[in-house]
Amino acid sequence: MTKRTFLRLASGVLVAPLISSFKNWTYQIKLKNWAGNLEYSTSDVHYPRSIEEIQQLVKKFDNVKALGTRHCFNDIADSRHHLISLKEMNKVVSLNKKEQTVTIEGGMNYGQLCPFLNENGFALHNLASLPHISVAGACTTATHGSGVKNGNLATAVRAIEFITADGEIGRFSKDKDGEKFNAAVVGLGALGIITKVTLAIEPAYIMQQHVYENMPLEQMKNNFEKIVSAGYSVSLFTDWQKEIINEVWIKSLSGKSTEHQGVKEFFEAKAATKNVHPIIELSAENCTEQLGVPGPWYERLPHFKMGFTPSSGKELQSEYFIPSKNAVEAIMAVQKMGKEIGPHLFISEIRTIAGDDLWMSPCYKQNSVALHFTWKQDWPAVRKLLPKIEKELAPYGVKPHWGKLFTMPPQTLASRYPKMQEYKNFIAGFDPKAKFRNDFLKKNFYNA
Numbered sequence: 009m010t011k012r013t014f015l016r017l018a019s020g021v022l023v024a025p026l027i028s029s030f031k032n033w034t035y036q037i038k039l040k041n042w043a044g045n046l047e048y049s050t051s052d053v054h055y056p057r058s059i060e061e062i063q064q065l066v067k068k069f070d071n072v073k074a075l076g077t078r079h080c081f082n083d084i085a086d087s088r089h090h091l092i093s094l095k096e097m098n099k100v101v102s103l104n105k106k107e108q109t110v111t112i113e114g115g116m117n118y119g120q121l122c123p124f125l126n127e128n129g130f131a132l133h134n135l136a137s138l139p140h141i142s143v144a145g146a147c148t149t150a151t152h153g154s155g156v157k158n159g160n161l162a163t164a165v166r167a168i169e170f171i172t173a174d175g176e177i178g179r180f181s182k183d184k185d186g187e188k189f190n191a192a193v194v195g196l197g198a199l200g201i202i203t204k205v206t207l208a209i210e211p212a213y214i215m216q217q218h219v220y221e222n223m224p225l226e227q228m229k230n231n232f233e234k235i236v237s238a239g240y241s242v243s244l245f246t247d248w249q250k251e252i253i254n255e256v257w258i259k260s261l262s263g264k265s266t267e268h269q270g271v272k273e274f275f276e277a278k279a280a281t282k283n284v285h286p287i288i289e290l291s292a293e294n295c296t297e298q299l300g301v302p303g304p305w306y307e308r309l310p311h312f313k314m315g316f317t318p319s320s321g322k323e324l325q326s327e328y329f330i331p332s333k334n335a336v337e338a339i340m341a342v343q344k345m346g347k348e349i350g351p352h353l354f355i356s357e358i359r360t361i362a363g364d365d366l367w368m369s370p371c372y373k374q375n376s377v378a379l380h381f382t383w384k385q386d387w388p389a390v391r392k393l394l395p396k397i398e399k400e401l402a403p404y405g406v407k408p409h410w411g412k413l414f415t416m417p418p419q420t421l422a423s424r425y426p427k428m429q430e431y432k433n434f435i436a437g438f439d440p441k442a443k444f445r446n447d448f449l450k451k452n453f454y455n456a
Contacts, residue, residue, distance in 0.1 A: 039091075041078045042140075043323055045385055048075070049088045057096045059177070062201055065092055066443070067175035073446050074201045076145030077117055079138065080411035081325050084149065084448045085197060092201055094144070100124055101204060109166055111206040114144045119314035122306035130209040134158040134241070135309035137357075144202040149411040150194045150369040152378070153309060154241040154259075154359035156332075160371060163364050165193050167206035172199075173443040181206075191427070191434045194368040196410055198435045198444050198453075214262040215240065215308035216300045219284055223253040223277035225343070231275055232336050236360045236377075238274070241309060244358040245286045248346035253277070254355070255286060259309060262302045286311065287355045287382075323354060324383040324390055327409035328397070329370035332360065334404040335377040341400040342379060348396070352389045354382040367427035370407040378409070391415070418455045428453070 038051045053075065056062045066072060073087035074094070085091075094115030101111040110130070112121060118132075119139040125131055134153040136146060143161075145151075152160035167181035170192075178200060180189045192199055217239075228235060228244070236242045239258035246253050256277055272279045283292035283299065294312055297303055307313075330338045339358065342349070357380040361371050370376065379401075383390045394415045398406060407424050408414035422428050432453060439445070445454070 039075075039078065041080060043081060043325075043385070045081060045324055045387065046083060046086070048086050048091065049083075050091060052089070053091045053093055055093050055096050059171070059203055062092060062094075062171050062203060063175040063177075065090070066171050066173065066201060069443070070441075071443055071445075072201075073444060074114075074144075074197055076115075076142040077140060079141045079145070080149065081413050082411065082448065083446070084411055085145070086448065087446050094142075094201070094203070097203070103128060103130075105130075108209050109206050110209050111167075111204055112143060113204060114202045115142065116144075117142045118146070118306075118310075125209060126212050126304050126306060129212050131212045131305045132161075132207065132209060133164055134161060135306060136161060137243075137311040139306065139310045139312070139314045143207070144205050145411075147193060147205065148195050148197060148202065149409070150366065150371070151409070151411065152359070152361045152371075154243050154361065156237050156242075156360045156375070157362055158241065159362045159364045160369060162193050162366055162369060163362075164207045164209075165205060166208050167204075168192060168202055169204035170195075170200040170202045173439040173441065177203075178438065188434070190365050191367045191431055194366045194410075195435075196368060196449065197446075198449055199438055200444060213305050214302050215259055215305050216262050216302045217257060217259040217296070217298050217308050218274075218300050219280040219298050220256040220258070220274040220277035221254065221280055221284070223256055223275055225251040225253065227275040227277075228253050229336055229340070235275060242360070243286075243311070246356050246358070247350060247353060248343055248356060249350050253358075254288065255280075255284065257286075257298075257311070286357065322385050324385055324387065324413055325381065325409075326383065326390070326394060326397075326413045327378050327380040328401055328414075329361070329376045329378050329407045329409070330401060330404040332375040332377050335360075338377070338379065338401055338404050338406075342397060345396065345400065349381075349393065352384050352386060352393060354384060356381050367431050368410075368425065370409065372425070372427070380409075383413075418452050421452055 039048045054065055069090045071089040073091055075085050075091040097113040098115040099113050103110050136151050136153050147162040147165050150160050150162050169179050172178045180192045182189050239260040241259040243257040244253050245255040285292045285295055296308055359378045361376045363371050363375045398416055
């Protein structure tokens with residue numbers, strides 16, 4: 009008789025077979041994204057614990073997709089067939105103090121990585137507003153933080169390892185592979201399953217942030233460059249309802265003298281006297297510390313703490329990139345739509361991102377300003393608004409964030425990315441049978 013462990017209810021009924029059946033049933037429940045606006049198209053989700061397991065899964069399936077921390081608002085990471093989540097592969101592989109790099113597994117998120125780096129005396133150059141997102145997912149979608157001199161999160165990548173369509177291990181490094189590396193880093197999930205990422209790191213630093221409220225819009229128009237350059241990372245929040253910028257968040261390196269630190273007024277905006285949320289009506293409990301209180305870089309660069317629900321929770325998001333030189337014109341074009349936008353919006357954020365050399369990055373060869381919209385979760389209404397916003401921003405060569413909601417047609421996208429055809433040719437060399445191609449890629453890249 010084989011050994012078997014059973015659980016016994018008070019009635020004496022043996023229930024191990026029932027528990028086994030329940031476990032199998034739970035895996036059939038379809039996952040949703042973080043905000044709950046998207047249900048993934050398959051319940052067939054796999055959670056490998058090793059490179060070998062990933063290779064076996066990729067070889068087995070004709071169509072498969074990597075699934076990160078599910079923070080995208082569109083179907084870029086969706087699949088009708090099979091999903092592979094690396095959430096169980098979330099460890100640091102190596103820390104090279106001499107070369108100032110860290111290599112991590114593909115399932116690690118920033119909230120897991122950053123404390124480890126800080127404990128060892130290191131930091132990353134930039135972080136997004138949420139620490140909850142996976143490193144691999146953020147980099148492959150060109151997600152970003154803010155700062156006129158700070159590139160998006162993918163610009164920290166020095167090497168990637170991935171499983172190709174034939175189940176083999178592929179690698180690219182910045183030092184050795186040049187343009188192939190630039191093609192691969194912002195890969196949009198089309199290259200394969202990212203198993204390892206190597207990032208550039210730097211000595212840890214202390215930061216502080218100050219918030220200013222109710223800046224007259226005229227000050228923003230006349231002094232935009234000075235305002236967004238006032239700190240290491242600067243964000244402007246607006247609801248487009250009045251002739252003001254609701255809040256200005258300035259994150260600065262401690263010990264470095266800046267004009268705004270300690271002042272009660274910044275371009276006519278008044279210093280906040282308590283911690284505030286970007287959506288002023290909400291509690292600041294889940295926001296990172298303000299009021300100039302010094303703290304580790306990873307507890308100041310994000311807007312939200314790791315252990316709390318970020319932003320408003322139940323929401324939709326869109327974001328558009330335009331060249332920095334057109335920032336004020338673009339902002340004012342959207343401002344004209346304020347009354348139409350207002351009923352459907354929680355808040356907008358305006359950020360700067362330095363240009364880069366990554367082919368499919370919205371900031372490719374272009375210093376950019378991003379206009380971000382946190383919408384109420386009413387997709388029919390937002391769906392009608394987005395084409396109007398995109399039309400207003402069209403004269404500036406607008407590009408959408410790959411992981412957020414947009415309606416721009418594929419022909420327009422193709423015209424905005426000079427490397428798109430080369431990118432598709434590059435991907436075809438690794439995935440000739442389109443194993444990693446999903447509906448998002450088909451729509452936006454292969455219907456142009």
